[in-house]
Amino acid sequence: MELSRMPMLENPVRRKIIVTSTSSDSHIWNLVFLQLLLEEAGHEVANLGPCVSDDMLVSEALGRRPDLIVVSSVNGHGHHDGLRAINRLRRTPALARTPAVIGGKLGIGGPDPQRNQALLTAGFQAVFEGGRDDPEGLLALIDVLPSTVSA
Numbered sequence: 001m002e003l004s005r006m007p008m009l010e011n012p013v014r015r016k017i018i019v020t021s022t023s024s025d026s027h028i029w030n031l032v033f034l035q036l037l038l039e040e041a042g043h044e045v046a047n048l049g050p051c052v053s054d055d056m057l058v059s060e061a062l063g064r065r066p067d068l069i070v071v072s073s074v075n076g077h078g079h080h081d082g083l084r085a086i087n088r089l090r091r092t093p094a095l096a097r098t099p100a101v102i103g104g105k106l107g108i109g110g111p112d113p114q115r116n117q118a119l120l121t122a123g124f125q126a127v128f129e130g131g132r133d134d135p136e137g138l139l140a141l142i143d144v145l146p147s148t149v150s151a
């Protein structure tokens with residue numbers, strides 16, 4: 001869906017969100033898209049950019065204490081990199097419960113329910129690999145998250 005046609009809340013609750021790629025992924029426009037989508041919905045976004053190591057993700061998340069971490073990967077390694085990253089986050093006590101979602105093109109050959117279930121079991125709140133309705137799904141999920149950003 002085009003950004004201009006996204007349903008926007010009149011008084012959105014502002015969330016602090018990290019948008020990040022995975023360690024191996026150098027694609028950028030997926031991250032720019034997510035940043036614009038979330039900023040236009042009223043949220044505060046830190047876009048960590050491409051090729052973010054697990055160490056950097058943990059350190060940025062500890063420093064920023066986001067309401068949500070949005071991981072995006074399209075290079076086909078996302079299911080592998082994402083699993084490793086969420087395991088690192090969940091093993092870090094201060095980040096063990098920080099909501100995190102992942103999306104994009106996580107493998108090659110299209111969505112794989114088994115692989116996505118493994119990502120959910122490891123600690124992601126949602127996996128978005130379906131396509132057109134994913135941005136709306138992400139915004140709907142964010143609406144029910146608690147916020148740490150004062151109005």
Ligand code: B12
Pocket residue numbers: 024025026027028029030033034070071072073074075076077101102103104105106107108109110128134135138
């Ligand atoms: C441009 C491009 C590149 C550029 C990237 C330049 C840059 N710095 O950004 C370059 C040439 C560097 C590149 C390299 C590679 N690429 Co490339 N690339 C593309 C291409 C043509 C467009 C990507 C793009 O910018 N799309 C625009 C953005 C806005 O859309 P998007 O990425 O699809 O994201 C959308 C959704 O996926 C969704 N989304 C994404 N993440 C998330 C997260 C959440 C939470 C949600 C809700 C939604 C969401 O929202 C976005 C908007 O709808 C795609 C093919 C294509 N047409 O998609 C291949 C593609 C992504 N690349 C691919 C591959 C394989 C590679 C390489 C491995 C090639 C190689 N052998 O070297 C390398 C990987 C490099 C690396 N280390 O990651 C494959 C991935 C295969 C797969 N996953 O099935 C693709 C799909 C091409 C193909 N059909 O084979 N690539």
